Amino acid sequence: MSEVVQKALLGKEASIRMAKLTTRQKNDALRAMADALVRENASIIAANQEDLARGQQNGIGESLLDRLALDEKRIQGIAEGLLQIIGLPDPVGDVLDQFERPNGLVVRKVSVPLGLIGIIYEARPNVTVDAAGLCLKSGNAVLLRGGSDALSSNIRIVEVLKAALATTVVPPEALQLITSSDRASVDEMLKLNGLLDVVIPRGGRMLIQTVVANATVPVIETGAGVCHTYLDETADPTIALNIAVNAKVQRPSVCNSMETLLLHEEFAEAYLPGIAETFRTLGVQLRGCPASIRIAGPMEEATDEDYATEYNDYILNVRIVESLDEALEHIRRFGTQHSECIVTEHPERAERFLQEVDAAAVYHNASTRFTDGFEFGYGAEIGISTQKLHARGPMGLPALTSTKFLVYGSGQIRG
Amino acid sequence: MSEVVQKALLGKEASIRMAKLTTRQKNDALRAMADALVRENASIIAANQEDLARGQQNGIGESLLDRLALDEKRIQGIAEGLLQIIGLPDPVGDVLDQFERPNGLVVRKVSVPLGLIGIIYEARPNVTVDAAGLCLKSGNAVLLRGGSDALSSNIRIVEVLKAALATTVVPPEALQLITSSDRASVDEMLKLNGLLDVVIPRGGRMLIQTVVANATVPVIETGAGVCHTYLDETADPTIALNIAVNAKVQRPSVCNSMETLLLHEEFAEAYLPGIAETFRTLGVQLRGCPASIRIAGPMEEATDEDYATEYNDYILNVRIVESLDEALEHIRRFGTQHSECIVTEHPERAERFLQEVDAAAVYHNASTRFTDGFEFGYGAEIGISTQKLHARGPMGLPALTSTKFLVYGSGQIRG
Incomplete structure (x- = not known):
C-alpha cells in the first residue's frame, strides 16, 4: 500500500471521530497546537534552516525563500492564527432548515463536516498550520501535500501538532502529511475517490490547472486572479x-x-497621463493599447496574451475602451471571475456593472484587494474560490462543511 | 468548430441574457413551452414512434422502451411539470447575506445563475423538458446531451420548445441539444472548461462513473443508491x-x-421468517448471509459484490448483524451515501444512527423512498446529489445557482 493510500485510510477513519467532537474539544486542541508551536519553535526553525539551505543551493529565488522562511516572530504569528480560529463559530451541527411534511415526517437539514479534505500547496509552511486548524475546527480530517521545498519544515510542524493532539481527545490521525516529494503522490491523491471528499489546490496557476485537469475527486479551485479596474x-x-x-x-x-x-476614452484623455506617471514613479511597468500609448507616451504594446496573464508583479496592462459595453466584453473575455471593480459616480452604470460582471466579488468604488476572508469579517480563510459550485469567493469554515437531511418518522411509507 | 463547441458558445452567450430576466418573463416562457408541447403533441408522438421502432429493432428491452414511450397523456404530464415550475420561487437575486464593514464597505451576497449547465442523460425524453424548465427558471442556459435511443423525440421536443421561446423574450439559444450520437460528443462536453459551468449526469452507474472519471469541468454526481434499512x-x-x-x-x-x-440478530430470530415469506410472496429474490439462511430458509448466499450492487430490481440482500456498530460498519463499507434507515423504538440508538451515518438523507422509522424533491416539498428536482459539495440530496432550483458578492464603496482602499 502506498504512503498516500495508507495515510488517506488513517485520515478517513479518524474523520468519523472528528465529526463527533464538541466545540470545546476542538478549541482545546487548537490551543494545545498553538502552545506546542511556540514551545517547540527552536526545532521548527532548525528544520526550516535545512529547507532554506537546500532552497539556496537549488536557486529557488528570493521571494520564494522569503515565503518559506520561519523565525520566532512568524511562528508566533502562525500560532496566533490558530488561537483566532478558536473564536470563530463552529460550523458543524447548524440546523439550516427544518419542516414537517403533511404526512408527519419531520425533516431537518444540518451542517456536517466534509470528511477527509486533501490540500495540495506550495512552499509556504504557514499553510500547513492554517489548513490543520481550519479543518480541525470544521470537524474534518486533512491529508496535506505541501511543496517539496518546505518538506523538512512541514514534517517537523506536523510532528509538533500531532504530539499536541495526542494530549487531547482529538485523534492525531486526523492530521496526515504526505512526505513523498514525488509528483506521483499528487496524481494519486487526485484519484482517491471514496477516500478524499474534496481536494483544494492552493498555489500558482500551473498547480491549479494540473489538479483540475487530473482530479477525479471533487475539486475546489482557488486563486487565479486576472482582476480589472474600470474607470468610467x-x-x-x-x-x-x-x-x-x-x-x-x-x-x-x-x-x-x-x-x-480599463479606462473610458473620455476619462483617459483627461487623466491617463497623470495616472501613468504615478505608476511609473512607483516602479510599475506599463503595457498599453495603441490609444493608451498615444495619450500616455511610450510603453510596450499589450498583447492578448498579456491581457490573459496574472503577472503577480509590478506590471500593468492599460486599455482604453469606448463604452461600458466594451469594458464588460473585455472582462468577460480575459477575466478569471475573481474580483472586478468599476469606479464611477454614475449609479446606474455601477449597478449594471455589478449585475452583469460574472465574478466572485464585484466592486463599486473600492479596491479589489478587499476580497479576503478577514476583510469580509469571516475570519481565517482556506482560500478564495474562483469556481461557482459549493463556495465562491473567500472560503471560511462553512465552506468546509456539507449538509445532511435527518428525517424523523413514525412508520411512514410512500404511497 | 464541432457541434458541441458551437452550441456551447451559443448557450454561453445566451446565458448572459438569461441572468437578467425577471421572474415574470421566465414564467411566461414556461407557460409558452407547456402550451406548445400540448399543441404540438402529435408531431412529438410521431418522432417518438421513430425512436420506439428503432429501439425495438435494436432490442433495447421492455423497461427501457417503456421509459422512452410518449403518448398524449404523458406529454400532458410533462407539460404540467413545466406549469408547476412556474409556482416555485425564483432562486435568483436572493440576498443571502448583507453587512457593513467598519471601513464603510457594504457587502451583499446574492444568488446568481450558474451560467451554462450541461446535462447528460439516457433514454427518457421527459428529462429534456424538465431540465429545460428548471434551468430556465433558475436563469441558466442549458446544453443537453440525451441518449441516442431518444434522439428523434428530443430533437422534436427541443424544436417545439425553442419555437415557443421565440415568441417570448427568453432567447431560444439558451436551450441547446447535442444531436451527435457519437460518444466523442460526451467526452468533448466533459472538457469544456470556461464554457460549461457544471455538468450533471443523470442515469445509471456507468454513465456517472464515465463522467466523474473524465470530466475536467465541475460535476454534480447524482443517483447511485445502494440504500440500507436496519431493523434494530x-x-x-x-x-x-x-x-x-x-x-x-x-x-x-x-x-x-x-x-x-440489515437485521439485529435478536429481531431476526423472531421476525425474519415472516419478513422473508412476505418478500418471496411479492416476487423478491433474496440473497442472504449464512445466519439469514439458517433462520429464513434456502436462498442464494450474498457475496460482497452483491452487497455493493445497486440492483434496481426485485432482488434483496439480507444480512444479520450482532450490533448497531456492525450495521454502521456495513453501511460505511457498502453504502453510497444516498439514503439510509433505522427502524427502532430506542431513541438513543436512532439518534446515534442519524448522527453517524454519512449519507444525504438518514431516516428513523420511515422509508428511504421519501428522498425526493417533491416529497420534501421542494418541488421539481434536477436530480439527487450523492456528493458532498455544493448540493447534497434532492436538488431543486437553488442547487442551480451560485453566489456573488456585490461590494459598495466610496473610495475605500486597503491599508
Missing part, C-alpha cells in the same frame, strides 16, 4: 487614482491585485 | 415490515429503493 467617464479622479494604485501596488503578488486597468 | 432489536415489527417492503418493492427501479436489509 464619470469616475472621481482622486478615487480612481487611489483605487487603481492600491489594487496594483499594495501587494502585487496576490490574486486579488489588479492586472489590467 | 427494538424495532416495532409492523413498522419494520411495512418500511422494508415499501423501500424495496414500491418502485425498485429508482435510486432511493432498498438493496440490503
Whole structure:
C-alpha cells in the first residue's frame, strides 16, 4: 500500500471521530497546537534552516525563500492564527432548515463536516498550520501535500501538532502529511475517490490547472486572479487614482491585485497621463493599447496574451475602451471571475456593472484587494474560490462543511 | 468548430441574457413551452414512434422502451411539470447575506445563475423538458446531451420548445441539444472548461462513473443508491415490515429503493421468517448471509459484490448483524451515501444512527423512498446529489445557482 493510500485510510477513519467532537474539544486542541508551536519553535526553525539551505543551493529565488522562511516572530504569528480560529463559530451541527411534511415526517437539514479534505500547496509552511486548524475546527480530517521545498519544515510542524493532539481527545490521525516529494503522490491523491471528499489546490496557476485537469475527486479551485479596474467617464479622479494604485501596488503578488486597468476614452484623455506617471514613479511597468500609448507616451504594446496573464508583479496592462459595453466584453473575455471593480459616480452604470460582471466579488468604488476572508469579517480563510459550485469567493469554515437531511418518522411509507 | 463547441458558445452567450430576466418573463416562457408541447403533441408522438421502432429493432428491452414511450397523456404530464415550475420561487437575486464593514464597505451576497449547465442523460425524453424548465427558471442556459435511443423525440421536443421561446423574450439559444450520437460528443462536453459551468449526469452507474472519471469541468454526481434499512432489536415489527417492503418493492427501479436489509440478530430470530415469506410472496429474490439462511430458509448466499450492487430490481440482500456498530460498519463499507434507515423504538440508538451515518438523507422509522424533491416539498428536482459539495440530496432550483458578492464603496482602499 502506498504512503498516500495508507495515510488517506488513517485520515478517513479518524474523520468519523472528528465529526463527533464538541466545540470545546476542538478549541482545546487548537490551543494545545498553538502552545506546542511556540514551545517547540527552536526545532521548527532548525528544520526550516535545512529547507532554506537546500532552497539556496537549488536557486529557488528570493521571494520564494522569503515565503518559506520561519523565525520566532512568524511562528508566533502562525500560532496566533490558530488561537483566532478558536473564536470563530463552529460550523458543524447548524440546523439550516427544518419542516414537517403533511404526512408527519419531520425533516431537518444540518451542517456536517466534509470528511477527509486533501490540500495540495506550495512552499509556504504557514499553510500547513492554517489548513490543520481550519479543518480541525470544521470537524474534518486533512491529508496535506505541501511543496517539496518546505518538506523538512512541514514534517517537523506536523510532528509538533500531532504530539499536541495526542494530549487531547482529538485523534492525531486526523492530521496526515504526505512526505513523498514525488509528483506521483499528487496524481494519486487526485484519484482517491471514496477516500478524499474534496481536494483544494492552493498555489500558482500551473498547480491549479494540473489538479483540475487530473482530479477525479471533487475539486475546489482557488486563486487565479486576472482582476480589472474600470474607470468610467464619470469616475472621481482622486478615487480612481487611489483605487487603481492600491489594487496594483499594495501587494502585487496576490490574486486579488489588479492586472489590467480599463479606462473610458473620455476619462483617459483627461487623466491617463497623470495616472501613468504615478505608476511609473512607483516602479510599475506599463503595457498599453495603441490609444493608451498615444495619450500616455511610450510603453510596450499589450498583447492578448498579456491581457490573459496574472503577472503577480509590478506590471500593468492599460486599455482604453469606448463604452461600458466594451469594458464588460473585455472582462468577460480575459477575466478569471475573481474580483472586478468599476469606479464611477454614475449609479446606474455601477449597478449594471455589478449585475452583469460574472465574478466572485464585484466592486463599486473600492479596491479589489478587499476580497479576503478577514476583510469580509469571516475570519481565517482556506482560500478564495474562483469556481461557482459549493463556495465562491473567500472560503471560511462553512465552506468546509456539507449538509445532511435527518428525517424523523413514525412508520411512514410512500404511497 | 464541432457541434458541441458551437452550441456551447451559443448557450454561453445566451446565458448572459438569461441572468437578467425577471421572474415574470421566465414564467411566461414556461407557460409558452407547456402550451406548445400540448399543441404540438402529435408531431412529438410521431418522432417518438421513430425512436420506439428503432429501439425495438435494436432490442433495447421492455423497461427501457417503456421509459422512452410518449403518448398524449404523458406529454400532458410533462407539460404540467413545466406549469408547476412556474409556482416555485425564483432562486435568483436572493440576498443571502448583507453587512457593513467598519471601513464603510457594504457587502451583499446574492444568488446568481450558474451560467451554462450541461446535462447528460439516457433514454427518457421527459428529462429534456424538465431540465429545460428548471434551468430556465433558475436563469441558466442549458446544453443537453440525451441518449441516442431518444434522439428523434428530443430533437422534436427541443424544436417545439425553442419555437415557443421565440415568441417570448427568453432567447431560444439558451436551450441547446447535442444531436451527435457519437460518444466523442460526451467526452468533448466533459472538457469544456470556461464554457460549461457544471455538468450533471443523470442515469445509471456507468454513465456517472464515465463522467466523474473524465470530466475536467465541475460535476454534480447524482443517483447511485445502494440504500440500507436496519431493523434494530427494538424495532416495532409492523413498522419494520411495512418500511422494508415499501423501500424495496414500491418502485425498485429508482435510486432511493432498498438493496440490503440489515437485521439485529435478536429481531431476526423472531421476525425474519415472516419478513422473508412476505418478500418471496411479492416476487423478491433474496440473497442472504449464512445466519439469514439458517433462520429464513434456502436462498442464494450474498457475496460482497452483491452487497455493493445497486440492483434496481426485485432482488434483496439480507444480512444479520450482532450490533448497531456492525450495521454502521456495513453501511460505511457498502453504502453510497444516498439514503439510509433505522427502524427502532430506542431513541438513543436512532439518534446515534442519524448522527453517524454519512449519507444525504438518514431516516428513523420511515422509508428511504421519501428522498425526493417533491416529497420534501421542494418541488421539481434536477436530480439527487450523492456528493458532498455544493448540493447534497434532492436538488431543486437553488442547487442551480451560485453566489456573488456585490461590494459598495466610496473610495475605500486597503491599508
